[in-house]
Amino acid sequence: MQTDFTEVIQAYGLQPNHCSVRPLGNGHINHTFLVETTKSQRYVLQQLNTDIFKKPEQIAHNWKMAKSHIEKIAPDYPMIAYTPTVKGELLFVDSDNQTWRMTNYFDQTVCFETLDNIDFASKTARAFGRFAALLSQIDVNLFYEILPDFHNLNYRQKQFDQAVAQASAERLNEAAGLIARLNANRWITSFYNEVIHRLPRRIVHMDAKISNVLFDVHQHEVRCLIDLDTLMPATLLSDVGDMIRSMSCAAAEDERDLSIIKIRPGFVEAIVSGYAAEIDDIQPIEKKLLPFGGLMLVYMQALRFLTDFLENDHYYHTRYPGHNLDRARNQETLLSELLCEPLIFGKYPF
Ligand code: GN1
Numbered sequence: 382m383q384t385d386f387t388e389v390i391q392a393y394g395l396q397p398n399h400c401s402v403r404p405l406g407n408g409h410i411n412h413t414f415l416v417e418t419t420k421s422q423r424y425v426l427q428q429l430n431t432d433i434f435k436k437p438e439q440i441a442h443n444w445k446m447a448k449s450h451i452e453k454i455a456p457d458y459p460m461i462a463y464t465p466t467v468k469g470e471l472l473f474v475d476s477d478n479q480t481w482r483m484t485n486y487f488d489q490t491v492c493f494e495t496l497d498n499i500d501f502a503s504k505t506a507r508a509f510g511r512f513a514a515l516l517s518q519i520d521v522n523l524f525y526e527i528l529p530d531f532h533n534l535n536y537r538q539k540q541f542d543q544a545v546a547q548a549s550a551e552r553l554n555e556a557a558g559l560i561a562r563l564n565a566n567r568w569i570t571s572f573y574n575e576v577i578h579r580l581p582r583r584i585v586h587m588d589a590k591i592s593n594v595l596f597d598v599h600q601h602e603v604r605c606l607i608d609l610d611t612l613m614p615a616t617l618l619s620d621v622g623d624m625i626r627s628m629s630c631a632a633a634e635d636e637r638d639l640s641i642i643k644i645r646p647g648f649v650e651a652i653v654s655g656y657a658a659e660i661d662d663i664q665p666i667e668k669k670l671l672p673f674g675g676l677m678l679v680y681m682q683a684l685r686f687l688t689d690f691l692e693n694d695h696y697y698h699t700r701y702p703g704h705n706l707d708r709a710r711n712q713e714t715l716l717s718e719l720l721c722e723p724l725i726f727g728k729y730p731f
């Protein structure tokens with residue numbers, strides 16, 4: 382991780398000795414910083430993780446496609462804007478071959494890791510619904526699949542099985558009970574395989590968690606959806622699923638007190654209905670499967686966190702040994718709670 386920002390700051394035409402740089406947010410993949418000039422101009426600077434995002438120029442391309450389309454149909458829509466380098470590039474590659482991007486900072490905004498209010502969940506669902514609606518007429522073939530098979534549950538299940546087959550005896554032992562509980566839910570992948578091809582591919586956000594939403598500090602309305610790195614073709618299940626995953630429970634995804642992992646009454650309904658209400662051309666099959674999106678994403682996230690633990694934590698940033706195992710336990714608990722949720726219980730073949 383580079384700590385000398387001189388070269389990158391200069392690339393954006395700013396003067397290093399007139400800027401302060403400090404870490405921002407809680408991303409699991411990229412490194413994010415807030416740059417503030419002595420004249421109080423603020424920018425978000427990110428060092429992209431190119432081990433994961435191997436073709437960052439595709440991220441910039443997808444953003445550009447979405448931005449120019451939305452500008453035509455909703456010119457006032459607040460979308461993240463890239464700040465180009467002095468050479469007019471959307472990305473900057475430094476002399477250490479690290480890739481950087483700068484975007485605008487939204488003043489007077491706040492973002493949350495968890496929510497205590499159903500009204501915010503509803504507003505967030507509407508905001509992601511509006512975003513999907515704005516992109517509903519765009520040609521999906523204009524977009525790159527930034528991370529192939531990103532939300533392909535079948536692929537995630539296979540990665541998990543491989544990780545189990547190759548893990549150290551020590552990690553397998555620590556995770557044994559959890560592996561068995563996740564394996565008892567493999568029907569979710571079978572059901573996914575049956576239905577996913579019946580849904581249209583659209584352009585979706587694909588990281589629609591609450592921490593990727595900026596709210597206005599005063600009005601408490603959604604100002605902007607951030608983190609468009611995974612904007613790509615997929616189905617509506619991805620975004621509704623991540624909202625259910627991150628908003629229906631009061632606890633964060635790495636909460637270790639599993640007794641407080643509960644689905645709050647009314648939240649899943651508020652998310653599903655708020656999301657669907659904004660998408661005029663939503664098809665009946667999509668609408669019917671929205672609650673399943675929650676099962677799909679929570680199960681997938683449990684598999685992904687546990688896969689990373691079994692593979693010695695190479696993918697997600699972790700803050701302590703066993704962090705990924707705790708996250709996976711958390712998500713598996715959330716899954717078992719979600720299976721009892723009225724919109725889901727008894728609706729899918731166990
Ligand atoms: C990752 O880096 P961040 O926090 O935006 C991940 C998502 C997961 C999420 C779990 C590219 O997102 O898929 O849902 O963590 N992004 C990637 O919170 O893997």
Ligand code: MG
Nearest residue numbers: 588608610611
């Ligand atoms: Mg993300």
